[in-house]
Amino acid sequence: MGSSRRLGLLFLAPAFVMVVLFFFAPTVLTGVFSFTTMSTSTGIYGGDYFVSEDALRRLASEGEDQLAQQLAGTSYKIDSAGIEAVRVGEGGAALADEIAATLAGQHFADQREAERAIKDLNSRPRSIRALKAVVEQFRRSVAGARFADKAGLYAAVEGAGITLDEAQKEALAGASWSGWHWTVQNFKRMATTPDNARILINTILYVGVTLALFHVGFALVIAIASHYLSETASGIFRGIWLLPRITPSVLFVLLWKWLAWDTGFISRIAALFGAAPRNWMLDTAAHAWVFVVLINGFVGASMGMLIFSSAIKAIPAPLFHAAEVDGASHWQQIRFIILPQLRWPILFVACYQTLSLLASYEQILLSTDGGPGRVTEVWSLAAYHSALQNYAGNLLYGYGAALALVLVVIGVIASLLFLRLFRFKELVTQPRIEI
Amino acid sequence: MENRKNLRPAFWLLALLSLPLVLMYGYLVLDTVSTTKPGALLPDHFTFQHWRFLWERDAQGVSIWSVTLNSVIFAGSVTLIALSLSLTAGYALSRLNIPFRRHLLAMVLVLHAFPSVTLLVAIFIVLQMIGLYNTLIGVILVFAALQLPLGIWLMKGFYDGVPWEIEMAGLQDGASRFTVWWRLVLPQIRPAIAAVGVFVFITGWAEYVTPQVLAPSGNTQVLSLYLAGLISNDQHFDFALFKSVGLFYIAPVLVFYAFTHKALMSIYGGGTKG
Numbered sequence: 001m002g003s004s005r006r007l008g009l010l011f012l013a014p015a016f017v018m019v020v021l022f023f024f025a026p027t028v029l030t031g032v033f034s035f036t037t038m039s040t041s042t043g044i045y046g047g048d049y050f051v052s053e054d055a056l057r058r059l060a061s062e063g064e065d066q067l068a069q070q071l072a073g074t075s076y077k078i079d080s081a082g083i084e085a086v087r088v089g090e091g092g093a094a095l096a097d098e099i100a101a102t103l104a105g106q107h108f109a110d111q112r113e114a115e116r117a118i119k120d121l122n123s124r125p126r127s128i129r130a131l132k133a134v135v136e137q138f139r140r141s142v143a144g145a146r147f148a149d150k151a152g153l154y155a156a157v158e159g160a161g162i163t164l165d166e167a168q169k170e171a172l173a174g175a176s177w178s179g180w181h182w183t184v185q186n187f188k189r190m191a192t193t194p195d196n197a198r199i200l201i202n203t204i205l206y207v208g209v210t211l212a213l214f215h216v217g218f219a220l221v222i223a224i225a226s227h228y229l230s231e232t233a234s235g236i237f238r239g240i241w242l243l244p245r246i247t248p249s250v251l252f253v254l255l256w257k258w259l260a261w262d263t264g265f266i267s268r269i270a271a272l273f274g275a276a277p278r279n280w281m282l283d284t285a286a287h288a289w290v291f292v293v294l295i296n297g298f299v300g301a302s303m304g305m306l307i308f309s310s311a312i313k314a315i316p317a318p319l320f321h322a323a324e325v326d327g328a329s330h331w332q333q334i335r336f337i338i339l340p341q342l343r344w345p346i347l348f349v350a351c352y353q354t355l356s357l358l359a360s361y362e363q364i365l366l367s368t369d370g371g372p373g374r375v376t377e378v379w380s381l382a383a384y385h386s387a388l389q390n391y392a393g394n395l396l397y398g399y400g401a402a403l404a405l406v407l408v409v410i411g412v413i414a415s416l417l418f419l420r421l422f423r424f425k426e427l428v429t430q431p432r433i434e435i
Numbered sequence: 436m437e438n439r440k441n442l443r444p445a446f447w448l449l450a451l452l453s454l455p456l457v458l459m460y461g462y463l464v465l466d467t468v469s470t471t472k473p474g475a476l477l478p479d480h481f482t483f484q485h486w487r488f489l490w491e492r493d494a495q496g497v498s499i500w501s502v503t504l505n506s507v508i509f510a511g512s513v514t515l516i517a518l519s520l521s522l523t524a525g526y527a528l529s530r531l532n533i534p535f536r537r538h539l540l541a542m543v544l545v546l547h548a549f550p551s552v553t554l555l556v557a558i559f560i561v562l563q564m565i566g567l568y569n570t571l572i573g574v575i576l577v578f579a580a581l582q583l584p585l586g587i588w589l590m591k592g593f594y595d596g597v598p599w600e601i602e603m604a605g606l607q608d609g610a611s612r613f614t615v616w617w618r619l620v621l622p623q624i625r626p627a628i629a630a631v632g633v634f635v636f637i638t639g640w641a642e643y644v645t646p647q648v649l650a651p652s653g654n655t656q657v658l659s660l661y662l663a664g665l666i667s668n669d670q671h672f673d674f675a676l677f678k679s680v681g682l683f684y685i686a687p688v689l690v691f692y693a694f695t696h697k698a699l700m701s702i703y704g705g706g707t708k709g
Binding site for chain 2: 003004005007008009010011012014015016018019021022023025026027029030033038044045218221222225228229233237240241242243244246247248249250251254255256257258259263265268269294298330352355356358359360361362365366380383384387388389397400401404407408411412414415416418419
């Protein structure tokens with residue numbers, strides 16, 4: 001048995017690694033990322049200390065407006081780095097030595113003062129242009145500069161003649177950091193953005209209506225009808241209704257666009273009755289919703305149809321014969337024989353599809369993309385638009401992760417409940433292929 | 436049956452509801468080989484000009500064949516990886532002596548119900564961090580991993596159905612567990628391997644969101660992205676071209692489906708995302 005165990009672990013390991021890498025890690029990381037300010041502008045690798053205008057504005061808004069003003073200005077400091085630059089550059093050794101002897105360590109508040117001081121020296125530059133070049137070597141400004149670490153930032157600020165206390169250091173480092181940092185703002189923002197309330201209601205309505213009408217409702221109709229129809233007819237209908245499932249979503253949505261767009265089929269039919277062509281999918285909010293529900297419903301109905309059909313097939317035929325003999329109508333047979341047998345399959349389909357409707361946005365993305373405006377935006381699509389793609393181009397990874405985290409948490413809880421509810425019982429027997 | 440007549444309304448109701456699908460798929464085929472005057476309902480000319488994308492490059496200089504090759508590589512690799520990992524892990528869960536088997540089985544089920552598309556935001560960030568963003572290899576690994584829960588579960592079911600006596604006989608003849616699996620068990624479930632393989636291939640072939648998020652541009656473009664890009668380009672609005680590319684795109688799926696539809700129906704009925 002030892003070899004069986006070793007082989008077992010060996011056989012399981014690759015799949016296990018993949019599951020850890022691409023299920024468990026992302027689940028945890030969604031949570032981690034949702035507590036960061038990651039976005040296109042902060043990047044994801046970290047960052048540097050960038051004393052930009054924005055950073056100074058942030059600093060000023062944090063009560064350090066005096067410091068911000070100082071940092072925004074430039075000053076001139078005669079330090080050894082500048083002297084060395086003069087020695088090898090425009091000024092020459094004589095000038096450098098004289099500056100070192102007479103001016104070392106001095107500060108000048110602006111360019112004019114610094115120029116005056118150097119003009120007074122014996123070995124001063126001949127031309128104005130050379131003088132300016134020499135003075136430029138002593139310009140010490142932090143505005144617009146980037147620093148890899150805090151020490152460099154502080155040193156540069158000191159170099160510009162500004163002394164910082166500890167609180168100011170912290171404030172400056174915080175305001176100028178260009179990378180991401182930890183935050184709980186994403187969740188505050190999620191809870192307070194008024195749009196999100198609408199998106200939440202959209203999501204609930206979309207899932208509820210699509211599920212009731214198509215994933216369960218229409219799936220039941222077609223499964224029950226094909227039980228009574230002839231073998232050929234029911235086979236044809238089931239074949240037709242499986243097409244949406246095997247059709248790639250890009251193509252399936254394209255076919256709906258061909259129906260609905262202003263040069264499309266519906267417009268052409270309507271033109272026969274004198275109606276002007278219009279985009280039936282996107283012209284009003286109501287139409288957009290109708291198409292979103294139809295497109296998703298047509299795709300989703302097939303799963304329920306297949307499960308319900310096989311559940312009906314499993315009902316012993318004598319039950320139906322007895323019912324016919326007793327004169328039960330079709331309706332009575334459905335009501336008293338079929339529906340009671342379908343209780344578990346219906347529950348299964350409803351739970352399963354609720355989850356996948358909540359999470360998937362593929363068809364909406366391809367058809368209305370949440371439009372017109374943001375009328376058909378649902379929660380999962382909002383996460384996609386925040387973190388992965390939008391027209392503004394500034395992708396808020398952190399905020400998007402927070403939106404996705406809601407769905408991940410619902411998904412984890414629901415799928416755990418799922419296991420409880422169906423207790424292997426339904427699921428264990430379900431995925432079998434008859435060949 | 437005497438009350439077959441009562442079924443007429445049901446039949447016509449179904450037919451009516453199915454009409455959009457019949458129209459859409461009917462015109463999908465019709466429009467690719469014909470031209471229709473603006474506003475007319477029926478085509479008036481037979482033509483192959485909508486298919487010229489097969490031998491001409493498009494405005495961006497992209498050939499459909501290089502995109503198709505990407506799709507084949509993507510769906511093929513995903514199938515290979517997902518299938519081989521499901522075959523081994525499924526066997527371990529079905530037959531081999533491994534610790535925490537019940538928990539692992541429960542985990543596979545929970546993962547199968549879990550909507551994995553919600554993880555894409557995190558996966559997107561991670562792929563950028565490790566430099567696999569916008570590469571085929573990255574999106575292949577991710578998508579193959581996402582197919583595993585269903586694959587493992589299906590495979591476990593097939594192994595459960597293989598009579599234990601076959602393995603017993605092999606072991607008694609002195610073969611190792613691995614040899615028994617490779618030589619005796621795998622041949623038993625060959626049709627199942629084919630069915631799951633076709634299923635995963637079709638799923639990968641049709642997938643849009645994962646490559647769109649993880650490998651959206653350049654040389655990694657797959658057919659779904661190519662077609663979506665074509666449609667969203669406002670400059671060249673040509674439904675007949677879209678449909679021709681679309682028919683080209685769905686053709687392999689239809690072929691596979693025609694041969695394996697019975698087996699596929701059971702997998703679809705067993706619960707897949709959508």
